[in-house]
Amino acid sequence: MNRYGVIDLGTNTFHLLIVDVNEKGKSTELFRERIFVKLAEDGIGKIGERAYLRGLQALSHFQKILLEHQVKNINAFGTAALRTASNGLDFIKAARAESGISIHLIPGVEEARLIHLGVTQAVELGEEKGLIMDIGGGSVEFIIADKNEVFWAESFPIGVAVLYNNFHQEEPISIEEIDVLLNHLEQILHPLLEVLKNHQPTCLVGASGTFDVLEKVLPNAQKTTLSATINVENFHPIYQKILAMNLEERRAEESIPPTRADMIVVALILIDFILKKVKIEKILVSAYALKEGILWEMREA
Numbered sequence: 001m002n003r004y005g006v007i008d009l010g011t012n013t014f015h016l017l018i019v020d021v022n023e024k025g026k027s028t029e030l031f032r033e034r035i036f037v038k039l040a041e042d043g044i045g046k047i048g049e050r051a052y053l054r055g056l057q058a059l060s061h062f063q064k065i066l067l068e069h070q071v072k073n074i075n076a077f078g079t080a081a082l083r084t085a086s087n088g089l090d091f092i093k094a095a096r097a098e099s100g101i102s103i104h105l106i107p108g109v110e111e112a113r114l115i116h117l118g119v120t121q122a123v124e125l126g127e128e129k130g131l132i133m134d135i136g137g138g139s140v141e142f143i144i145a146d147k148n149e150v151f152w153a154e155s156f157p158i159g160v161a162v163l164y165n166n167f168h169q170e171e172p173i174s175i176e177e178i179d180v181l182l183n184h185l186e187q188i189l190h191p192l193l194e195v196l197k198n199h200q201p202t203c204l205v206g207a208s209g210t211f212d213v214l215e216k217v218l219p220n221a222q223k224t225t226l227s228a229t230i231n232v233e234n235f236h237p238i239y240q241k242i243l244a245m246n247l248e249e250r251r252a253e254e255s256i257p258p259t260r261a262d263m264i265v266v267a268l269i270l271i272d273f274i275l276k277k278v279k280i281e282k283i284l285v286s287a288y289a290l291k292e293g294i295l296w297e298m299r300e301a
Contacts, residue, residue, distance in 0.1 A: 011137025080138025108155025118293030
């Protein structure tokens with residue numbers, strides 16, 4: 001029996017996953033926890049003092065859990081916020097000194113590859129192409145793939161923390177802010193839009209937090225253990241409803257987790273932007289993403 005620990009230091013959330021893998025390759029989840037650290041609370045360019053402290057406290061907590069579970073094979077990896085922040089390397093050094101956890105930075109394209117590896121363990125892609133979309137706080141990864149091949153993958157610096165800080169100042173979000181945001185997406189996602197003309201995926205596969213919220217909010221989602229299927233037609237009414245809410249109303253909405261109430265509007269605008277650019281027949285929500293991709297490679301090493 002081999003025991004593995006994976007720590008995903010995302011821009012908004014730090015995740016810890018601990019699993020056992022037996023001789024036959026069957027994995028058993030022992031522990032899973034996420035802490036909303038919000039490293040980009042003061043912007044993506046530099047980790048603010050409060051977020052810096054929250055991050056170090058979260059890692060010290062994770063280290064205690066890892067010791068309790070006697071985990072020796074550990075992989076901690078940083079993504080967009082730590083790649084971008086001017087004090088990201090300082091944070092990595094401080095984390096090592098205070099918690100003993102060594103953090104490895106992974107580039108955006110590698111992040112996209114590992115997300116695909118994780119997602120395909122939860123969602124069975126068919127012969128037709130799908131567009132995998134992982135919305136993080138600092139970046140969004142897009143992967144075009146079918147069950148046999150990855151055709152294209154890229155990471156873009158348009159995570160929800162970035163979009164929220166730069167484009168969502170009024171409550172509810174104003175029409176002018178939406179227009180500016182859509183123009184920004186049109187420009188920065190131009191490479192993706194050009195590729196989509198050739199590949200034309202028929203399903204959108206969503207990984208990470210915003211899609212988890214959609215799974216709970218949208219009616220008649222067909223759920224399995226590791227995935228859910230959502231009717232695209234049900235997206236727009238919910239999208240319009242949340243778009244019209246102010247922050248206080250979103251926080252009062254039971255279906256929206258309080259930790260996502262601030263940034264969910266820009267996330268939904270991003271999803272709607274993609275849905276309008278591609279003829280998507282269904283949305284699949286994957287329970288697995290980056291952590292599980294990392295775990296798979298640790299097992300195979």
